[in-house]
Amino acid sequence: METNADNVRAQMRKGMLEYCILCILAKREAYASSIIEELKAANLIVVEGTLYPLLIRQKNQGLLTYRWEESTQGPPRKYYCITDKGREQLKDMDSAWQDMVRAIETLRG
Amino acid sequence: METNADNVRAQMRKGMLEYCILCILAKREAYASSIIEELKAANLIVVEGTLYPLLIRQKNQGLLTYRWEESTQGPPRKYYCITDKGREQLKDMDSAWQDMVRAIETLRG
């Protein structure tokens, strides 16, 4: 069963994931499983069924591109890379995030 | 038309509103229009059609109660008030929020 606190976190995570993906890809290109690992390291649990449609969405919006790369272990990997348009969007998201942080401070203080 | 930056903010706002409502009601009781005003003052634009179902949801979960109060100008107002259960939920949300802030710092840094 899902605890209340889990649900609270799940709700907050919604809408933040696109920002998180761009944050990760702004530093280096990556493929889906490695993105999931990095999110998990930051305590944001995301599953494949969530991430793949999201990457496809961002690619269709021109925020990302990808290239295939052979792997020594298993099938080839789709490495995603942020575009110039993606970096602009990331700037918008940075400022939206900071506004949100300020808004919560205002309400909570 | 809606700008890209507007959409970014709308997405981030999702899942944060329940937290914001509890933040406001933790300080004082309030009715819907005054909650909207306080959110607007924090640069979080929310409309009635969003807020009313949300207040009803939180009331049904036992996080809020309300009482009617006559107004000198216009119809009576429904003043909402946070419950003990609501304050517990608020604690969970505070910690979920701080975890989210830390997660973004980790990813962005």
Added chain:
DNA sequence: TTTTAGTACCTTGTATTGCAAAGTATTCAA
């Protein structure tokens, strides 16, 4: 008295999001 404006509450239909679950495809080793 009737109408109008202002305030406040509520509902319905819709688009979007993330998730669970299941499916497809490739590689390599047993």
Added chain:
DNA sequence: TTGAATACTTTGCAATACAAGGTACTAAAA
């Protein structure tokens, strides 16, 4: 050639917020 591991994809569902419209009460103007 079968199975395990890895990786990518799709489908159906529940939850969220919003746009748009509706109901109801009060007080002032016509």
